Amino acid sequence: MLPINVNNETSRLRSVILGTAESNGPTPSIHEAYDPKSLEHILSGTYPLEKDMLEEIAALKVVFQRYGVTVHRPQLIENYNQIFSRDIGFVIGDTFIKANILPDREREQEAIQYIIDQINPARVLTPPVEVHIEGGDVILWDTHIFIGTYKGSDYKDYITARTNMHGVNFIKALFPDKIVKEFDLVKSKIEARDNALHLDCCFQPVGKNKGVIYKSGFREEADYMYLVNLFGMENLFHIDREEMYNMTSNFFSIDTDVVVIEKGFVRLKQWLLDNGFTVEEVPYAEISKQEGLLRCSTLPLQRD
Template sequence: MFNLQITDETSPLKSVVLGTAMSSGPMPKPEEAYDPKSLEHILAGTYPDEADMVREMQGFSAVLEKHGVQVFRPEILEDCNQIFSRDIAFVVDNRLVEANILPEREREFEAILHVLDHLEEDQVIVPPEEVHVEGGDVMPWNEYLFVGTYTGPGYRDFITARTNQEAVDFLKDTFPKRIIKPFELRKSNTNPRKNALHLDCCFQPVGRDMAILHKESFINHGEYQWLVDYFGPEKVFEITEDEMYRMFSNVFSISPEVVVSERSFERLNTWLRKQGLTVEEISYQEVGKQGGLLRCSTLPLERGQA
């Protein structure tokens, strides 16, 4: 049992839904790819094996449990990719929002209903149909709710555009005590080095007052600069295009003092340790071939006081 409560990205984690790679199905056809990184590996013949991804996710679960986190897993749906639980829902304060995700993925939310069955009816919010939003684009932080979005021309042509202006307006109405701060993200259906699928693919707060950030993923320089000024240049770890492609910003905080990171992220992990954080390094590169990493795999349900 848990009390639904998420006020920020790094307070001590108590409970979380971690996705599953079990029965994730055959390699998709190129035209079935949801993002350009998956497409890249499908075409190259390097799409990850299920057994490798299951092993990596077991390693992630073991680290979470080592730190006393209650880990829930989805019911396993046959031949269904359920790795990225952040896509299907997100929690802000004491309310859970069911994401309006790609229609092909609606079954994934049904597979976590057993975790949510004790919640009050008014704690689960189902946005109207015109609101497109996924959890990777939504970050509570202090008085803010940071939201990645795309409102430019050709929204419907981008399978990588997951959160729209209607979502920004909906979040303002739903969480009136929060300051909604949107950020326009660069999108590409075909080039993973020019695509920020979600906000957490180019930015994430860590610790108590630091952030990981990739400049070129933000369409508007002023929005990027706002983040630099907010956290302070000395508190920002700037990542390169290659590091963004490898998803350096998609680590996961267990607490303000503990971060789970991919073990190959040597430059980032060294910096985090210099800031006094404990870095739990795990192997997660095979999961990463599908366009998401550690934060994408998690749906935090409850965090305590920092």
């Protein structure tokens, strides 16, 4: 059996599913874009090239190997985007939950089924069909489970709204011993700078008591204040609109004191160094053009 155990975002990583950019397929058409940032780059002719994204993911894999992390990869699907493994499933405690994802992306889940088959089947759950939930919206913080959602009455009109209140309530019922807190996120179909696609696009914990946050990613100030009160203002690194657009809060922790970031995040790097973190830098700017970064392309299976 493949051991799984994840209770937070920062404990020592032991195994992970890392997405792949191999055989990523042609640049999507305008109508195939899932998010406004991809659309922006499709329209401007700057959509990322497969060779560049292959180099970026390879750089991340090298970092994982240096820290002795077991890296699992999806089975290859020809001409298909398989970069963002975070969307298709997630682990809470010793339970693997399959995400109910956009129908166009179901093949991505099939490509990691061989890994899921190695997990105790009693610990693998598929939510009911009305439950929409993706891994980027689920952030674990020991006693807390933070979940990004969209509470607007026009939820069904937003392809950028990925987790509904059925998803929140499903997790609440599944983990009654946890404090499950949902956050109503700002969504936009047309402006990537005003679209928090997932919770990890505007907030992520780091270390033992710190976090990186974008205040304007929350529709309600009370949701933002919940995190301020929980972590303390002095422990939160605030990013601006452009930094949110560049996915600055979408880093990835290998340990409580080791963080992987995109090499262009100069301000974040300095804050992390000032707070005693070891910072591993990788190029990931091309992948970020699809409104996803380091956390989005990783699915942790086991942390200490």
